[in-house]
Amino acid sequence: MRRALLAGWIVAAAAGHARAQQLFTSEEIGYLVGRKTAAAKQDGAETRVQYFYHYFKKDRDPALPAPKWVEQTLDAMLKRPVWQDPEEGILNEAMLWQAPVSVLYEFFELVRKSFPPSEGGQYAPPGGLLRDYEDNRIRFQMSLDRLVRARLGNSLGGRGRAVLAHFDLINKQLDSVMDGLVNGDTQRYKDAVMAIAALSNGAFDVLQSNPRGYAPAAQPAGGSRTASLLCFILGIGCAFFGAFTVGSLNEERIQQGIERYKAKAKEWAHEYERQFVVIKIHYLVGAPMVLGLIAGLLTFDLFGFLIFAGFGVYAGLTLPGWLLRNIRLRRGMRCEAQLLDAMVLMSNGLKSGIDLIGCIEMVTKDLQPPISEEFSLCLKNYHLGTSIEKALEGMEDRVQSRLLSYMIKAIVIQRSVGGNLTKIFDRIVENIREESKLVEKTAAMTAQQRIQAIVVGVMPWIMLAVMFVFQPASMKEFYFTPLGICTLLFCTVWIGIGMKIVNKLGDINV
Template sequence: MRRAALFSVLLAAFAAPAAAQQLFSRADIEFILGKRDANNAVVKEGAESRVQMVYHYFKRDRDPNIPAPGWINAKLLGAMFSHPVWQDPDDGLLNEAQLWQSPDSVLYEFFELVRRSFPPADGGKLESPGALVREYEDNRVKFNMAYDRLLRAHMRNSLNGRARAEIATYGLINNQLDGVMDGLINGNTQRYKAAVIGIAALCNSSYEILQVNPRGYVQAAKDQSGLNNVALFFAMIGVLVAGLLGLSIGVENDEKIVGLAERYKTKAKEWAHEYERQFVVIKVHYLVGAPMAAGLLIGLLTFDPYGFLIFFGMGVYAGLILPGWLLGIIRQRRGARCEAQLMDTMVLMSNGLKSGIDLIGCIGMATKDMQPPISEEFGLCLKNYHLGMSIDKALEGIEERVQSRLLSYMIKAVVIQRSVGGNLTKIFDRIVENIREESKLVEKTAAMTAQQRIQAIVVGVMPWIMLLIMFAFQPKPMAAFYFTPLGFVTLLFCTIWIAIGMKVVNKLGDISV
């Protein structure tokens, strides 16, 4: 069936040679071949001449009269010639330059086929396109092979960032070659003509891609070593002036600075003592120094003064507040764990009191039978009592160390009972009942406000995660903005409002029980 269609096309083509003459207008011919004046000088370049020029761009013995883009220099060509990328069974080992020459070589042959349908004045023979079906098919297969080699050789990062656009253009040309064959086989001359004009336009686009810088391309800066030295000199002067200014401020406020340092040392000692009281062995100066050192290191790795100030400032701030913040978290979590064990402890002590054991013995039972942290607290209380402290003072020490409202109620009940009298067993039973009911209510409210708490976490954490992701994928543009005074102010502004947002959203789910 296909042979019959081809045969009919051939007969129609040979029977009407005048149709080939009128298929392309003068403007179409000039668009494909270009335009020359009476002296045969090029007035306007056509697609065919541009394809030929692109082919010569990557030729080893390129004609020096052919103007090439500045980026196609001897260094680049040398690297392309010495870079084998494809093993062809017929042509052997092909280098990078040869692989880019192949599509343009095939396209030049294509335009030579098209020329054969032009009038003799334009170098043609007025041949009907239908008579050249086999030649067009061979040309299409050759181009498809050249295009496929570029894809399979992973040449998308070639040509200094222009290869992706070139390969995409070749893909469109490959589609138009299918259109050429479709028009020839079906006898649709307009389809054939449109495909040829489309290929010519795409060849012009391919040529233009090589003439301009790709997106994101930064042209190499001119040698400005003299200006850079001047800028470096003034930068050093600025650093020196800033250092002298800081030194003078420090000298004038020497007493205040020493006082602040002494107060912070005292606070650090208090923190160390509090950590010991929470049964946590940790060195406070590590908590202070580690964030500062991390901020200093990250700031130096940015190789940017504003980046250094941002990260080092964050490290200093984190180092100053980390010990107190961590201590608060430890106390809160330890108090929550004690509250979780308090009901079982009070049941144990209540049963001991009912069996005739005194309060000191019940505390000893809690120390032996319960798990930390409440066993540690009652053990320390018992140890203080044996060292001579009154049991009331020893229990108040637990209340001071442990951040727990329910444990505080229990201790106050014991102290009041010892001072005014009463049935401690019934008091314990009543407190246990209240704790049980309150625990149910707390769990219910926690389930009801889980969404608000998760939203608060998302509001606070997600912007910083997105910032880190953007820094990971686009470090240069992000650093160019955030490591500037405006970027620093933006970060500060965002931090304040994110903190406010977290507080507001968290407050929506804060229910006092």
């Protein structure tokens, strides 16, 4: 009787110990390594990893069906060398993908050892396999590192990045496996193993699916597209008819506006000639208008046409004046850069006994444009009968330069009331040198503010253009509506205010 009780206690203790050692349930074991029953066969993560590995073998079992893209790309992958290993030699693309998969298969074999014998295991405690798990983790990291450094994101028919993302997560879960084993946390170990199985299945599923990408946009029906085009043409026609009607009712005002424009165009042409620039004003006005109309027509949207056409008209009317101001400003800056040399040359000429006219001739001969052109024109006006004072004042009116104005005023005052012009020139030269130092210093100190003003003003429009390029339909759907137009106007106003404020912070008058 005692022997029977002792035997029963030993059997019960062994069964309890076995239950304590069994970390995974029967369903989890099937998910990890698969299970084959009389009714059906369940492919686990380990089995799918095997499939993954054998997909990239030329002599694989014909009974193993591979995706079509594998059949199409396998030969190229086997012929393409992508890595050179000191020990293994040259590895092709297929071998590089097989390496981490084979390590994963060994990982699941290690996990299998902790299963009960009925499931093909040995009831080995996971903690006793710590070194094996560590070696497995290191080899997986090395194989993953080779994949990343070989830049195979576009491999596997465009599926490489998705598979690499799964492998990267598996690598992190391998760290969790080690943490669980080192700290004796069996639950963490189990969760990490199940996560690795799920990620392995996910990587295998990537091979079976199409690569990620944008779905092709739905093409509108032929009838709706034709109707939309007809509505667009009708809208453009109505817009032109409305413009023609308004023009007919205000013909006198429009004629007056045309006359004012012609007078302004002549004035602009004269000012450009004074800046030694020959240009057709009608081209400056008409080119932006035509480009705006063409861009508006290409949008195939009524609001888009109005926006681009309006912007083209505005640009055409303002471009000549803006360009003229810019040319005058830049020409004045170039003259100021040469003014110091001109004044030194004139001062030396006056000291040597040459009169003012002779000094001006020296400047026209010895210096480079644009200052030589300005003094040459001044000299021509003098030879044609204009007084030297009037000729210099004409140059002052042409050139937008504060320092040049100082020099001209000094000459005019000296010729009217007398004085030592040489000393005056020397004093102006000294002031110009000191002022140039201050200007350069302030320009260096305010460079960041000026760059910020440019970025604040330009970057939103660059981003808007990029979004129009990549998502034209979505952008047109919003911005070519009354709300979108109001949004653009609101943003334009506040961007302009921001540019003005930031630019003002760096605007220091010396």
